[in-house]
Amino acid sequence: MSSREQQLVELVDTVGGAVGAATVDEAHRAPGQLHRAFSVMLVDDDGRVLLQQRAAVKTRFALRWANACCGHPAPGETVTDAARRRLAEELGVTTVPLREVGVYVYQAADPATGRVEFEYDHVLVGSFTGAFAVDPAEVAAVEWVAADGLAARLSQTPDRYAPWLAGVVAAWQGSSA
Template identity: 75%
Template sequence: MNTREHHLVELVGTDGSPIGETTVDEAHRAPGRLHRAFSVLLISPDGRLLLQQRAAVKTRFALRWANTCCGHPTPGEAVTEAAGRRLVEELGVTAVPLTEVGVFVYQAGDPDSGRVEFEYDHVLVGAFSGEPSAVDPAEVAAVEWVAPDELTVALARSPELYAPWLAGVVDAWRSSGR
């Protein structure tokens, strides 16, 4: 089993208040346990969004396109700190100031693995130009810059190609006006 599956996550109530902790593995077993997560969306100066295709070895929604990076803070860890760490680990992206633009709750089962995402998801955005410098193939299969309107059309046309939380991430970003 992937060692990340043994990391601790913070269980939360529907209002986001901490109520306990468990492992990533346990939190994602059906029917899922509501836990804190984050989704980062990096935006280029011309307004494009950096997406990643999740690696084939991911235990949930492998090879689906998602926002720039996702993860779970450890219990008590600041969401922005955890998100900055994951940007470095997954993509080699450093020193990007992140701003939280919203939170949403979603629950989705992965038909391929039987695992369940049930997350209180903090959406963070940051400005970034260039390309990731060190993509970790155990996390990311590919990256791509996409125009927001093209992504909206693609999500509606072929939702099965995308992680089930991506539409919520894009909605939170658009609603923020950033």
């Protein structure tokens, strides 16, 4: 089991209040424990959004397309600090101002592994145009896509995408209305 699976996540109640901690591994065993997470949307100057294809070694939803970056803050770590840390680790991106645009709560079981995502997901957005230094242990591929066609792609071929992506996109688009 990877060391990332032994890191602690913050367990939360239904309104986001901290109620304890568990390892990533424990929090994602069926039926799942509600825990704090974040999802980052990166948007370029043309309004396109960055998608990443999750690496094949991921324990949850491997090789599915998702938002630019996601993860879990450690207990006591701010969501923004954790998001900046993961952007640097996964994509080599270190200078993106982020703003939180909403929270999305979801639960989804990975049919391939039986692992469960049950997350109180803080959605953050940042503007970015630059180069990436992708960590292949985290990310299989990246692609910039037009935001206006993304919802249609998600509904037409949902099994290609991480189950949280539609909610993350909706939170982002709702914030810019």
